[in-house]
Structure formats: C-alpha cells, structure tokens
Amino acid sequence: MRKTFLMLIFCLIGIFLNIAFTRLCFITGLPLYLDTILTITITLSCGLGWGILCGTLTNVLCHSIFGYGWEAYLFTICNIATALITWFFYRFFMQELEGTQELANQNVSKRGLRALQHNSSQLSRIMDRVIILILFSFALCLAMSILGGLIATIIQMIDSAYSDDNGITGVLSATMFGQNAPILLKEIISRIPVNIIDRLISVFAGYGIALLLNKCFKRLNISLRSQA
Numbered sequence: 001m002r003k004t005f006l007m008l009i010f011c012l013i014g015i016f017l018n019i020a021f022t023r024l025c026f027i028t029g030l031p032l033y034l035d036t037i038l039t040i041t042i043t044l045s046c047g048l049g050w051g052i053l054c055g056t057l058t059n060v061l062c063h064s065i066f067g068y069g070w071e072a073y074l075f076t077i078c079n080i081a082t083a084l085i086t087w088f089f090y091r092f093f094m095q096e097l098e099g100t101q102e103l104a105n106q107n108v109s110k111r112g113l114r115a116l117q118h119n120s121s122q123l124s125r126i127m128d129r130v131i132i133l134i135l136f137s138f139a140l141c142l143a144m145s146i147l148g149g150l151i152a153t154i155i156q157m158i159d160s161a162y163s164d165d166n167g168i169t170g171v172l173s174a175t176m177f178g179q180n181a182p183i184l185l186k187e188i189i190s191r192i193p194v195n196i197i198d199r200l201i202s203v204f205a206g207y208g209i210a211l212l213l214n215k216c217f218k219r220l221n222i223s224l225r226s227q228a
Contacts, residue, residue, distance in 0.1 A: 007046045010213075011054050014038030018058040023066075032198045035062070036082040040206025044097075045213050048087040055079030071155045078147055085143055086206075089136050096132055097207070137203040141195040148195075149188030156183060 015038070022035035035058060043051025059076035063069075090097060 007050050010046060011042055011050050011057075014042045014054045015057045015061065018054070019062045019065075022062065031194060032201070033194075034198060034202060035059070036079055037202045037206045038209070039079055039082050040086050040202060041209045041213065043083045043086040044090055044207065044210035048083060051083030051086060052080050055083045071159070074151050074155065075148065077151065078144055081143060081147055082140065085140055086136075089139065093132050093136075096128055133203050133207055134200070137199045138196070140199040140203065141192065144199065145188050145191040145195050148191050149184060152187040153184045 017038045018035050021037055022033055024030070025032045025034055036055065039051055039055040039058065042054040056076055056079065059079050060073065063072040063076075
C-alpha cells in the first residue's frame with residue numbers, strides 16, 4: 001500500500017512536470033516538446049504501467065486545460081509509445097543501465113580480478129551508458145517522427161483545414177519540401193531534426209532523474225520499480 005501510494009505521488013508529480021516543461025517551451029518559443037522527460041523517469045523507476053499512466057494523463061490534461069483541439073489528443077499515442085519503448089529498451093540493457101553487469105570470466109584469480117577491476121575504469125563504464133542512452137535517444141527519435149508523422153497525416157485526411165504552418169515542423173516542412181511532396185514524407189522528415197535534440201535531452205534528463213530517485217529510495221530500503 002505504501003509503495004503504491006509513493007508511485008501514485010511520483011506519477012502525479014511527473015505529469016505536472018511534463019506539462020510544465022512543454023508549456024515552458026511554448027512560452028519561451030523553444031522549438032522542442034520536452035513532454036516525455038518524466039514519462040521516461042516514471043517508466044524506469046516505477047514500471048511500464050505507471051509510465052503509460054503518466055504519459056497518457058500528461059497529454060490528456062495538457063490538451064484539456066489549454067484547449068489545443070481534438071486533434072491534439074491523438075498525439076497521446078506518442079507519449080504512450082515512449083513509455084513502451086523505454087521499458088523494452090531498459091529490459092534489454094538492464095545490467096548496463098543499472099551498473100550490475102557481471103564479469104564474464106568468473107575464474108580469474110583474486111590478484112588478476114583486482115587488476116581487471118582497476119583497468120575497467122569508471123570512465124569506461126560511464127561511456128558505455130552514454131552510448132546506450134544515445135542509441136535509445138535515436139530509437140525514440142525515429143519512432144516518434146514516424147508515429148507523429150502518421151498521426152498528423154491522418155488528421156489532415158480527416159480535416160483538410162488542419163495546419164501546423166506556424167509550428168517548427170510546419171516551418172521545416174515548408175523549407176525542406178515543395179508543395180507536391182507526399183504529405184506523409186513531409187510530416188515524418190520534418191520532425192526528425194526537432195526530435196533528435198528533444199529525445200537526447202529527454203532521455204538523458206529522464207534517466208538522470210530516475211537514477212537519483214532510485215538511489216535515494218535504495219538508501220531507505222524502498223524499491224519503486226514494478227516488474228509489470
């Protein structure tokens with residue numbers, strides 16, 4: 001019960017911060033979204049179910065409060081997909097991301113083991129994590145660009161009056177493509193430059209917050225992570 005209550009509190013905080021970050025980008029004119037940072041954090045710290053809940057309510061509440069129109073609700077799928085990709089990526093690289101990867105050779109002598117541990121410097125372990133997080137960022141970038149482009153294309157098929165000409169993706173689309181280019185291609189490609197930066201920031205920030213959160217609660221002998 002205590003664990004569930006803590007997860008609920010952190011999920012609510014994550015929703016608030018996701019909305020705060022995306023509104024900050026909107027108010028300052030920063031051409032980013034940053035609406036999935038805490039979705040990544042909650043997924044890594046609390047599990048897939050809580051991550052999906054955080055991502056879903058982030059979009060639903062944000063669009064309901066600030067009234068972006070019915071089209072904006074469809075992009076909730078992107079935040080849900082972020083939680084799913086985060087969880088699968090974490091499960092695949094669990095040992096590396098948690099720093100629990102074991103030495104391959106268990107028959108090394110104590111003296112050799114000490115030498116091996118000395119040679120495997122902290123910098124090397126950090127670089128391994130950085131590489132994994134960069135790969136994770138680009139996987140999210142590709143997935144969000146394709147998914148976002150598909151959603152935007154479907155919206156335009158339903159409502160021909162829908163336009164994002166004033167948004168960063170609309171500006172990039174107009175700059176990179178002519179009027180006769182396929183809509184789907186324009187919507188996907190124009191999102192990639194924005195998503196490269198956005199996902200790099202979101203992944204590193206989300207992972208960093210999750211790392212700090214898990215370390216704090218580990219000292220209190222509380223495990224937030226769910227295996228669901």
